[in-house]
Every structure is written in structure tokens, then in C-alpha cells.
Amino acid sequence: MRYPAVAGMFYPSNPHELIEMIEHCYMHRLGPKDMPSLGCYEKPIGLICPHAGYVYSGPIKAHSYYALSKRSDPMEETTVVILGPNHTGLGSGVSVMDDVWKTPLGEVEADKEFVNLLWRECEIIDLDETAHLNEHSIEVQLPFLQHLEMLNIIKFKIVPICMMFQDYETAVEVGYFIAKIAEELNRRVVIIASTDLSHYEPQEIANKKDMIVIRDILNMDEKQLYEDVVNYNISMCGYGPAIAMMRAMKELGYGEARLLAYATSGDVSGDYSAVVGYSSIIVE
Template structure:
């Protein structure tokens, strides 16, 4: 199975040189980390929350996540990338095996990990349909490939697309990500792809986002789910974030850190209706 790009030329440049320039622009942007990533050393699994809007809007915030990742990886890495299903296509929760084609080359899936995951975790299907037009996982791929170019590291991905984001489903996915990571003794990173509040005034969005950011920093996945529902927070990928937190706790994570938060208003200057973007690290 070859999964071709669905949003190249829209969410990010389709031409390779322009794409590299855009990614480096995100790192060096005033809202970005300010430096191009350097090589690192893998010591333990890490998890990040990373936005998935067009690079012009959320790329500088996303660059904080990948700058943190770059310092904590080497050799061969399995990147579990969880994203919400925006298209409504395919299964409730799905993974897929094959090649993800992108402007910077092909990225292969970790088929050994995926085979165990969908066979052991009852809520996950093997279904490429969910992935064909979904952008939430795709926009993470060029950032990973850019790290490969810089760091002599090699990623294989485990893409998980979640239409079902209820609490029980999300924590089950997280549990099995951790279980299989340990059984296969993989060097694993877990990327939860999510934007925060959508299309509300800056002052409303920032207050709502502060609630979920606090829950993520507390690594309290149950409180995160409750707060999203009770406060009507339009965070599109709360299920992927819950799964990531659960996986990281099962893998022994003790620390969390907010790396960056901003909104689309910080790019456009229009604060009347914004989308919130956050980068967080759990290790």
C-alpha cells in the first residue's frame, strides 16, 4: 500500500526544496524555538503534543515539539503518530501498513509493531481508508523526515487515526502502545497530533486551552476528557492526547513541560476568531 500525500501544496509546500525552507523557517520563526535541531541521544520513550494546521499557522509551535524530539533520539526510532479523523472515512480507529509517500521521500511503517497492535487491541482495525485523505498525521511526516536529514536517524511510523475518541477507547489504545513497545523493546516516541480551541475569540480560547494544558501537564487523562466535555472545548485530538498520556505513564514517564503555546491570531493579527496551538513534552 502506497499512501500518497493528500495536503501537500496546501498545508505545506509540495516542492522538496521549498518544504525544507519552510520547515527551517518554522524553527527560526519568532514563535519557534529559534534554532535548527541538533543530534541527540535516546534514553527513554517520550511523548509530545503537536499541532497539525497549515505550517504558516502552526508550524512554529510544531517546531518546538520536533526540536525536543531531536535531542532525545538516535539510530532507529518507531514514531507512533496518533491523529483525529476529520474526514469521517473508514473505521472508528485504524492503523495501516505500507509506505507514506511525501515530498522529502518515502516513510515506511513499522509492520512488526502494527501487526501486534491491531491483533491485540480490539478497538483498532487495519484499514487504510481512514488515512487516505486525513491531514492530522500527514503533516507530521515532513518534520520527521527533516530530522532524518539532519540527524542520521531513521523513523518507522505507526499511524493511528481516531474517529472514536471516548475515554475508554483512548486509554485502551495507550495501554497497548506501551505494552507492545516494551514487548518488542523498541525505541519509541509517541506524537499526539491535535489543535486546541477552534474559532473562538482569543481571550476565550486561551482560557479554555489553559484548562486542557494544565491537565496534560498533570498527566491526568481522565480530567482532560472531563474538562473537554464539560467546558465544550473544541480540541480536535483529545483522544490521541489521552492515548499518548496513558502510553507514557505506562512507560514510566514522570515529567511534563509546556514548550510553546500560541494561536492563529499571533500569526494573522486577527484575534476575533482563533485556533489554539500547543507543544508539550512528556518523558
């Protein structure tokens, strides 16, 4: 069992308060201003989704899950691959785990067959829970998924992938094997890259840097994204997960990206002196 590490910090630990906050994010002035509703799963989708505290990133995050709701079907199970950066420095360079994850809204099972094939076939991925124990980037996505499940919009298991190594070659290899295993197992997949954008820059600078990486993602250009993050010193924490998601979607035969929403922490707090950027992007 992987117990919550950031409940009460990044999101409420009380389940009723957590549901209220998630619903508030959907209806927030920066959110989709509508509640999720049942759609139909037709093809794999990829999402770029922020992972900061819900107070700041939740309304932008809600755009991703609103889009997911329109492309989900609870009649069959979906495997949700969640790629997040490693902020703690613990554990293996790239790691998966097959334990149950617990949040205030209940338990989430891993797709053990997918996880075990992934780490056995991809040499760079280890089965290692240490990297996941205190990492928030994957955990904070789960309550939004569970909320959709409570609304009978999706039925899912997860494949959690924590990336300390985010070099281009590693990220591309991870993406390739995600697609390979999904096709081998004939899984209905959603691939979420959990990442914030610029960190603690003045609003104007953050906007400029964020538009560079957003452009690269919309162009589905993984190599350019990596080069721009390095060359422009962009403090996007999950560029590796984003590259892996983009490569996986291309390998699956889908590559049309669309920006759903963008804002910064300053747009929520009113303090524009040192902001963090957030975006929701869909690839299908």
C-alpha cells in the same frame, strides 16, 4: 503506497520550498529560534504537536521537533507512533495501516511488526487504510520527521493511528496497547499526539479554554482532560490521541510533562477574532 493528501495546501508540495518552510518555522519569532541538533535517545518521550497548516502552526510544531532532536540517535531505529484524530469521518473507529507513506521529501516506512501486533492484540483497532487516505493530522507530522532524518538526527519508522472514536475508554485502551507492544518488541519509541486546541474562538476565550486542557496534560490527568473537554465545550480535535499518548507514557513508566510553547493563529495573522490554539508539550 499512501500518497500525500494535503501537500500544496497545509505545506508546500515542492521539496525545496518545503525544507525552506520547515527551517523558517524553527527560526520564526514564535519558534525555538534555533535549528535542531543531534542529542541522545535515553528513554521514551511523548509529544503534543499541532497539525494545522505550517504557516500558522509550524513555529509551535517546531518546538516539539527541536526537543525531539535533543533526544534522538540515528545509530538505532526509532518507532514513532503518531496518533491523530479522524477529521474526514471515513473508515474504522480506530485504524492503523502498514503501507509506505509518501511526501514531497520521500517515502516513510511503517513499522509493520508493531502495526500488526497492535491491531491483532487490541480489539478496538482495525487494519484499515480508508481512514488515512485524506486525513491530514498524521501526514503533516512526517516532513518534520523526514527533515530530522535528512540532518542525520533520527532514523525512524512510523505507526500511524487514526482515531474517530475518542471516548475515554477507547483512548485509554489504545494507549495501554501502544505501551504493551513497545515493551514486547523492545522498541525505542516516540509517541506523538497530533492535535490543535480551541477552534475559531475569540483570542481571550481560546486562551482560557486552552489553558484548562494544557493544565490537565501537564498534570498528566487523562480523565480530567476528557471531562474538561466535554464540560467546557472545548473544541480540541485530538483529545483522544492526547489521552492515549498520556496513558502510554504512564504505562511505560514516564509521566513528567512540560509546556514547550503555546500560541494561536491570531498570534501569527494578527486577526484575533476567531483563532485556533496550538501547543507543543513534551512528556518524559
